[in-house]
Amino acid sequence: xxxxxxxxxxxxxxxxxxxxxxxxxxxxxxxxxIIALRDVQEAPFEILNRVRIFxxxxxxxxxxxxxxxxxxxxxxxxxxxxxxQLYFRNHYDTIVRSDISLFIxxxxxxDPHQNFFTFYVNVCYCFL
Numbered sequence: 809x810x811x812x813x814x815x816x817x818x819x820x821x822x823x824x825x826x827x828x829x830x831x832x833x834x835x836x837x838x839x840x841x842i843i844a845l846r847d848v849q850e851a852p853f854e855i856l857n858r859v860r861i862f863x864x865x866x867x868x869x870x871x872x873x874x875x876x877x878x879x880x881x882x883x884x885x886x887x888x889x890x891x892x893q894l895y896f897r898n899h900y901d902t903i904v905r906s907d908i909s910l911f912i913x914x915x916x917x918x919d920p921h922q923n924f925f926t927f928y929v930n931v932c933y934c935f936l
Contacts, residue, residue, distance in 0.1 A: 811839040811898050815887045815905045817880070819868075820844035820861050827859075834858040841894060843887050864890060 812833055814826065820842050821827045834840045834857065846852060846863030854861050864886045869875065891903060 809837060809839055810902070811841075811900045813841045813843065813891060813894060813898070813900045813903045815891065815903070816842055816844040817883050818845060819847050819850070820863075821856060822847075830859045831857050839898070841898065841900075843890050843894075845883070862890060862894065 814830060816823065816826050818826065820830075826842070826844075830840045830842055839860075840858070841860045841862065843862045843864065845868060846865050847867060850863055852863050852865075864883070866879065866883055866886060868879065894900075895903070
């Protein structure tokens, strides 16, 4: 069975796009783990529709460009450590960063007739 870890800089399951992809992969037999932001009322870990959700203690807050850069870098650092910890336990086949909000927007396409999926990346330019 293929194992996938998705890194999401958003609250899960509130982001319907990521939820749809994760549940679709799970329905096709993939083991799916998600590392996402943790809102105040959310549990640090839960299983929802066969998708394991690991949440890190970081909330999105509006602010200056420095605040956004701080959140982005902190999320990257915290998910690196959590993903490394989970990788040694689960040995993922694929790790997907589904939304690099400052620079890259990604999308996962699942071919229902195949046993694999492809990660398509659309690069957008950010002028500061």
